[in-house]
Amino acid sequence: MTFIQNNFKELLKKIDDIASLYNRNSKNIKLIAVSKNKSVSDIMEIASLGQKSFGENYVQEGIKKIKYIKYFYPNLEWHFIGPLQSNKSRLVAEYFSWCQTIDRIHIAHRLNDQRPTGLLPLNVLIQVNISKEDKKSGIITDNVFKIAKQVISLPKLRLRGLMAIPKLENDYTKQVNEYQKMVIIFNKLKKEFVNIDTLSLGMSNDMQAAIVTGSTMLRIGTKIFGIRNNYKNV
Numbered sequence: 001m002t003f004i005q006n007n008f009k010e011l012l013k014k015i016d017d018i019a020s021l022y023n024r025n026s027k028n029i030k031l032i033a034v035s036k037n038k039s040v041s042d043i044m045e046i047a048s049l050g051q052k053s054f055g056e057n058y059v060q061e062g063i064k065k066i067k068y069i070k071y072f073y074p075n076l077e078w079h080f081i082g083p084l085q086s087n088k089s090r091l092v093a094e095y096f097s098w099c100q101t102i103d104r105i106h107i108a109h110r111l112n113d114q115r116p117t118g119l120l121p122l123n124v125l126i127q128v129n130i131s132k133e134d135k136k137s138g139i140i141t142d143n144v145f146k147i148a149k150q151v152i153s154l155p156k157l158r159l160r161g162l163m164a165i166p167k168l169e170n171d172y173t174k175q176v177n178e179y180q181k182m183v184i185i186f187n188k189l190k191k192e193f194v195n196i197d198t199l200s201l202g203m204s205n206d207m208q209a210a211i212v213t214g215s216t217m218l219r220i221g222t223k224i225f226g227i228r229n230n231y232k233n234v
């Protein structure tokens with residue numbers, strides 16, 4: 001087994017352990033392997049062990065990998081998790097199954113118009129700027145319902161829930177507190193709309209807090225692939 005495969009196996013076990021400790025079924029916690037800056041061969045190392053879902057942050061880099069890997073693993077599910085500029089929305093609509101970073105209704109409309117008719121609706125999450133950081137993408141919590149109402153009406157998008165990237169915080173209790181704010185909004189959203197089943201929270205350094213509070217989707221990069229270089233190793 002390689003370094004990455006070993007990390008991956010250990011991660012699955014860790015998720016299972018934390019889940020059972022907190023009376024959660026790990027089947028309800030989906031793992032997205034975040035492969036930004038990582039090579040196609042790195043990705044295929046865990047695709048060969050059965051990992052299906054991958055997250056990419058940069059449109060061009062992601063599409064290069066999707067097109068290549070498709071011939072080896074045609075059934076992978078690709079999540080766009082980076083900030084999306086409107087001039088790149090068409091590529092996301094055409095190549096990805098999920099876009100987790102909806103933070104403007106304008107982008108949602110573009111993705112809806114650009115989603116090819118032959119494909120299933122694009123699954124989308126509204127990104128919430130939970131820590132109210134100035135430079136972070138995402139909308140403030142007060143606007144979640146306003147944007148959700150509009151996204152729900154778009155036929156080629158399927159609103160599945162919420163995503164957040166909290167401020168970097170190493171204190172466990174503070175991580176939990178921040179994520180609990182998301183759970184409250186998520187539960188309200190579930191009451192109001194159908195198909196809401198996804199709360200995308202948790203990265204390598206706060207995975208436990210995310211599982212404990214109720215995340216249904218983890219986005220993990222470093223703990224699987226190791227630390228990232230700045231250059232793109234496609």
Ligand SMILES: *Cc1c(COP(=O)(O)O)cnc(C)c1O
Pocket residue numbers: 034036057081082165203204205219220221222223
């Ligand atoms: C990079 C990234 C991750 C993964 O972060 P790690 O700390 O490497 O696990 C998760 N979500 C988003 C949106 C990211 O950009």
